[in-house]
Amino acid sequence: MPRTPQKQSTPTVLGKRTLNALNIPTPPQSPAKVRTLRSASKDLPAKVAFAEKDMKEKPERVPTPPATPSKRKLRSEYDCRPNRADKLCDVTNDILSTHSTPSSETTPRTPITPSTPSIYTGAKALFQRGSGSPGMLLCRDAEREALKLFFCSHVSTPAAGSLYVSGPPGTGKSALMAEVLNDVKEKFGNAVKVANINCMTVRKPSLVFCSIFQELVGEELLESSAGEKSVTEVLEQYFTKSRTKQSCIVILDEMDYLITKDQEILYQVFEWTRLKNSNLLLVGIANALNLTSRFLPKLKARNFVPEILRFTPYTAEQIAKVICARLEAYSSTVDDDVDCKDRACSLIHPAAIQLCARKTAANTGDLRKAFDICKRGLDLAEEDARRKFAPQSDIACQENRSPILTPSTSLSRNSTAFIIPRDAVPPIVTISHIAKICSTAFGGSTVQRVHSLNLQQKAVLCALVVGEKRKASSLTIRELYEHYGALCAKDKLLDSLKASEFREVxxxxxxxxxxxxxxxxxNCSSGGKSSNGDSRRISAAVQAIDLLRAVEDVGMLKRFFSTSA
Known part of the structure; x- marks a missing residue:
C-alpha cells in the first residue's frame, strides 16, 4: 500500500517562540503598545542597553525547528528556556514600575503628626481642666488672706483648729487651697505635715482613716489588718501624743461623700480637733453651704462650731479678667518659631470673651465651664484655620471620615498638619462660635443635650448610667472604660475607643x-495618684428615663440597658 506523504507544517501554525527561532518576522503589535514601548524606551537607564549588548555578544542557542516526531519533546525543552525578548521585557517592566509609581521613600509626604504645634495648641492647654493656673488665682484675694491667717495663726502657736470651706462648684476652692498650702510649706518647712484627701476617690467612707494615716505617716494601714476602732485609736494617738511639735494639716475635699446614716465618721474627725494636746488642723471642703449645721447638729450642741469660709460664684467681670490673664500669660511664653506673640493674645475676640463670661455667670458662675467653652471655641477656630491653610487633599480625607464614630465633632484631634503664613491673619474665636457652644452647654433640656451628642458619646453615657445602676455608686474613669468596652464587645456592633479617645469623650x-x-x-487602695486621672470618679447628670427617651431610635444603645437588666 503506498505510503501517504506527510503534510508539512507551515509557519502559521507555529508559536511565537518557534517563529523567533526561525527568524520569521512577527506581525506588528497594536499602535497603543508601540507608543508605550517607544515612550518607555526613551527613559530606560543604561542597564537596558547593557542587557541588549550582553545578549548580542552571547546569543542563545537556537534549537532545531520541531519538524520531526520529537517535536513535542523539543518544544517542551525550548519553552523552559527564557527568551531574550522576555529578559528585555522583564528589565523594562522593573524600570518602568520604579519610575512611573514613586514610592513613599523617594517622595516623602507631608507629615501628619499630633506633635506639629500651632498657635492654638498652647492656648488650648491653658484652658484644659487640671492644667493649673499659670500664676496666682485671680479674684480671690480675700479668701486667700483668710486661709493664710487660719494656717499661720494655728501653726505658729501650735494649736488645733477646724475650718469648713463651702461654695458652688468651680469657684476655686481646691485650687486656692493647694496654692495656700504650698506657701505654708515653704514658710514653715518641716513644722507641718499635710494630708490632702479627695473623699470622692475613697471606695467607702470608713477607709478615709487609712488614707489619712498613709498620707501623714507614709505607711499603708489597711482596715483588713486592723479593726476600724484600732485605726481611729492609732490616729488619735498620733494627733495627741506626737513627740514632735509638728502640726498635722488634713484637707478633706468633697467632704460630703463621708456622710453616713449616723454621721459617725464626720463626728470623729471633728472631735479630734477638740482633744487635749491635739495638733490637728482639719479643713473640710464641700459644695453645701450648711453641711455642718444640717448634718452635724451635735457639734453646735457641744458648743463647738468650726470656722466657716464661703466662696461666692465668679461674676462676669471676674471671669473675663481671668480669661484675658490666661491669654496674656500664653502670649508671653509663645516662641517665635511657633507664631508671632501678638497673635496669641488676640485668639479670642473681646466680644466673644464678654459673651462667654456673661453666659457662664448667669447660669452657674463655674469658672471651669467658662474654660471649657473657650477651649471648645479654640477647637472651632483651629478647624477654620485647618480648612484655610491645610492641603486640600488632607481636608478631603478628614471630611470623608464618618462623624458617627468620632468622639469629637472638631477636626483638631485628627491633627492635620498646617502652617499659618506670617503675613496671614489666623482665624480667631468669634461671637458666633461662643453662641453656638453656649446653646449646647446651657440651652435646651437634658434630652436635647443628649440628642446633640454623637454615637460614641451617647454610648459612653449609656454605659455610665448602666454601670451606676449595677454598682449602686459612682464609677471611676478606669471602671467606666472597662464596663464600656465589655458592653461594646458583647454586642459587637460598635467598636470601642482607645483610652486616649475615651478621655476626650x-x-x-x-x-x-x-x-x-x-x-x-x-485612692486608699492604690496608694498613689493614678496616671492620666483614671482614678477620678464620674457620675451621670442625667436621669435614666431621659437618656432612654433620647436614644430610643438607636437600637444598639437600647440593648445596653436590656443586657444589664
Missing part, C-alpha cells in the same frame, strides 16, 4: 453638662 461630655467629674485625688 469624657471631656466633651463634661462640657455638655451631662456628667459630673471629681477633682484629682488619692
Amino acid at each position: 469624657i471631656s466633651a461630655l463634661e462640657v455638655c453638662g451631662v456628667i459630673n467629674l471629681s477633682a484629682e485625688g488619692r
Whole structure:
C-alpha cells in the first residue's frame, strides 16, 4: 500500500517562540503598545542597553525547528528556556514600575503628626481642666488672706483648729487651697505635715482613716489588718501624743461623700480637733453651704462650731479678667518659631470673651465651664484655620471620615498638619462660635443635650448610667472604660475607643453638662495618684428615663440597658 506523504507544517501554525527561532518576522503589535514601548524606551537607564549588548555578544542557542516526531519533546525543552525578548521585557517592566509609581521613600509626604504645634495648641492647654493656673488665682484675694491667717495663726502657736470651706462648684476652692498650702510649706518647712484627701476617690467612707494615716505617716494601714476602732485609736494617738511639735494639716475635699446614716465618721474627725494636746488642723471642703449645721447638729450642741469660709460664684467681670490673664500669660511664653506673640493674645475676640463670661455667670458662675467653652471655641477656630491653610487633599480625607464614630465633632484631634503664613491673619474665636457652644452647654433640656451628642458619646453615657445602676455608686474613669468596652464587645456592633479617645469623650461630655467629674485625688487602695486621672470618679447628670427617651431610635444603645437588666 503506498505510503501517504506527510503534510508539512507551515509557519502559521507555529508559536511565537518557534517563529523567533526561525527568524520569521512577527506581525506588528497594536499602535497603543508601540507608543508605550517607544515612550518607555526613551527613559530606560543604561542597564537596558547593557542587557541588549550582553545578549548580542552571547546569543542563545537556537534549537532545531520541531519538524520531526520529537517535536513535542523539543518544544517542551525550548519553552523552559527564557527568551531574550522576555529578559528585555522583564528589565523594562522593573524600570518602568520604579519610575512611573514613586514610592513613599523617594517622595516623602507631608507629615501628619499630633506633635506639629500651632498657635492654638498652647492656648488650648491653658484652658484644659487640671492644667493649673499659670500664676496666682485671680479674684480671690480675700479668701486667700483668710486661709493664710487660719494656717499661720494655728501653726505658729501650735494649736488645733477646724475650718469648713463651702461654695458652688468651680469657684476655686481646691485650687486656692493647694496654692495656700504650698506657701505654708515653704514658710514653715518641716513644722507641718499635710494630708490632702479627695473623699470622692475613697471606695467607702470608713477607709478615709487609712488614707489619712498613709498620707501623714507614709505607711499603708489597711482596715483588713486592723479593726476600724484600732485605726481611729492609732490616729488619735498620733494627733495627741506626737513627740514632735509638728502640726498635722488634713484637707478633706468633697467632704460630703463621708456622710453616713449616723454621721459617725464626720463626728470623729471633728472631735479630734477638740482633744487635749491635739495638733490637728482639719479643713473640710464641700459644695453645701450648711453641711455642718444640717448634718452635724451635735457639734453646735457641744458648743463647738468650726470656722466657716464661703466662696461666692465668679461674676462676669471676674471671669473675663481671668480669661484675658490666661491669654496674656500664653502670649508671653509663645516662641517665635511657633507664631508671632501678638497673635496669641488676640485668639479670642473681646466680644466673644464678654459673651462667654456673661453666659457662664448667669447660669452657674463655674469658672471651669467658662474654660471649657473657650477651649471648645479654640477647637472651632483651629478647624477654620485647618480648612484655610491645610492641603486640600488632607481636608478631603478628614471630611470623608464618618462623624458617627468620632468622639469629637472638631477636626483638631485628627491633627492635620498646617502652617499659618506670617503675613496671614489666623482665624480667631468669634461671637458666633461662643453662641453656638453656649446653646449646647446651657440651652435646651437634658434630652436635647443628649440628642446633640454623637454615637460614641451617647454610648459612653449609656454605659455610665448602666454601670451606676449595677454598682449602686459612682464609677471611676478606669471602671467606666472597662464596663464600656465589655458592653461594646458583647454586642459587637460598635467598636470601642482607645483610652486616649475615651478621655476626650469624657471631656466633651463634661462640657455638655451631662456628667459630673471629681477633682484629682488619692485612692486608699492604690496608694498613689493614678496616671492620666483614671482614678477620678464620674457620675451621670442625667436621669435614666431621659437618656432612654433620647436614644430610643438607636437600637444598639437600647440593648445596653436590656443586657444589664
